[in-house]
Amino acid sequence: MIPPGSTLGILGSGQLGRMLAVAAAQLGYRCHIYAPESGPACDVAAAFTRGAYHDAAALGEFARGCAAVTYEFENIDVAAIDAVAAHAPVAPGRASLETAAHRAKEKRLAEACGGRPAPWRHVTTRAELDAALAGIGTPAILKTATEGYDGKGQVRLKSPDEAEAAWATVGGRECVLEGMVSFTHEFSILLVRGGDSTSVAYPPPHNEHRDGILARSSVPAPETIAAQAEAATALATKLADKLGHVGLLTCEFFATPDGPVFNEMAPRVHNSGHWTIEGAATSQFENHVRAVLGLPLGSTALTGISAEMENLIGDEADAWRALLAENGAHLHLYGKHEARPGRKMGHVTRVRR
Template identity: 60%
Template sequence: MLKPGSTIGILGGGQLGRMLAMAAAQLGYRCIAYAPEKDPVAGDVCADLFTNDWHDAKAMAAFAQKCDVITWEFENVPVEPLAPLTQRLAPHPRALETAQDRVLEKRFVENLGGRPAPWKAVDDRGDLMEAIERIGTPGILKTRRDGYDGKGQWRMASARDAEGFNRTGTPLVYEGLVAFEAEFSVILVRGKDGAVRYWDSPHNVHESGILARSSLPAPAVVTEQVESARALAKQVADALDYVGVLTCEFFATRQGPVFNEMAPRVHNSGHWTIEGAATSQFENHIRAICGLPLGDTATTGSAVVMENIIGKAAAKAHAFLADPDAHLHLYGKATAREGRKMGH
């Protein structure tokens, strides 16, 4: 068990790191963040901040020297510079390696018996035409790496769209569209002893590829498939010997749950747990990586809705406070760009 007063290192400086640091402070830990970008919002609530490049080995070593345990807040942290940090990292970086490459992720899940959408790796236009012929249209062409919130994705309505597509040199994956009835996520926390707890699965609604809201209770089409989805998510966590919060996103279909993607970290669809569950995803992640007992994940209200505040909507966000049941979280971002998550 990591004693209070110990230091937790957070790789990444966004809102997830910010909320992790706030949860850690509540448990008596101090946090430092490592984030190459200018003025990361996690830095506002951390005791120290490194704004060096990911590949700056000297800075990374100095950062690690100050930490008793290190975690991350987003999955696109380069894996190679983390090799010297492995003994202090939680989760293990193999979770990053798996989640960063959509093809590796899909093969990994299939080997566990999971069912992703029909897919094919695409390296050139010939591969794309073959994928469309085999899988059909409509479909989604995605970058194998680095995409999030709808970025790095192109809809293919027909083979004609593929004929005009020019993205040579970028590894891609083509996925057939899934006829789903709802989207949902399985959010779990796994301790160092292998114990697993689940939060209730929210119904997720995306707009323009970005999560707009997560709500509970989820409709029957989701709740009927949660047990099966949880079983796969636990297999993923166990296979990775995972420690911390893990999120797996699913499509609810008439044929059962279809795996969409995994996020080896705290997740936007779990923000409702801050006020809506006995223990939030952020606190339980800190508990897990510090070797503390996991907290109760029970939902505390009869209904919970988490709404993302995106872009310029942040300017009017304080109006939500007129509702006595509302809880406002703004992330401290200076610029409200279109599609940018400013709070919830």
């Protein structure tokens, strides 16, 4: 157990790092941000080191000043984790990052743990794409194996005739081809696992997307999701145990007539859990910090009858004055100076009590 007054290092300077730093500060910890460029997290942290994720010397110097280190996103080379781990404990560990950052690896692990992903094929060449399309059929989605998020690095194929254009769109990179799934709802399991292998899960939020970006998460979820939550949570727990995961693990699912279909996982706090700041007894950010620092995990119970988180994307954040005036609305702006289409500028949470 790392005592208050110690420094928690965070790799990444985005809004997830910002909310982690706020949660850590409330528990009496200082946060040191390491990233290639300044970002929202730096506004609320005690220290910031500008450095590349491939700079082992700079990462080592940063880590030596931290009691523990975590990260806010998975698009970091595992070599960076190794460089930090030589000087300070890192959570989640290498296995979690290496698996969740690669779509084929996470799907194989989900299958090994008894989960059911959508029909898929690993694609590394143009010829393999043709073979995958012949096996899965269309419509289908071609996704880069790494670095895809919020709809990026993805292209839909309506017929095999679109293979050449799709392959060019992803730059001929390693991919997975996924068959389309007929589903009624999308949801996520937010599981927090401590270093002592104990874990707690939040009520599963119903996630609604717009243009490939999460628009809204709400709890409690519809009955269709609630009926599948136990099976989905069991899979998330198996995945976390298999990886020796410490911290928050997010697993996204499709609710289908045949049960939950695994989509993907993230070894970190997640946009679909932002509602927990006001909507749960202990936020996902605080519980992640607790797990990483070896503290007891907090309650995940709802603070009200229901909670809803709405993302503020692009110029939607311009409505901040009206949101401040709205009774019961909890506004979070991330301090980003430039609003662009598809860019998450903040969120607002409404809790019904």
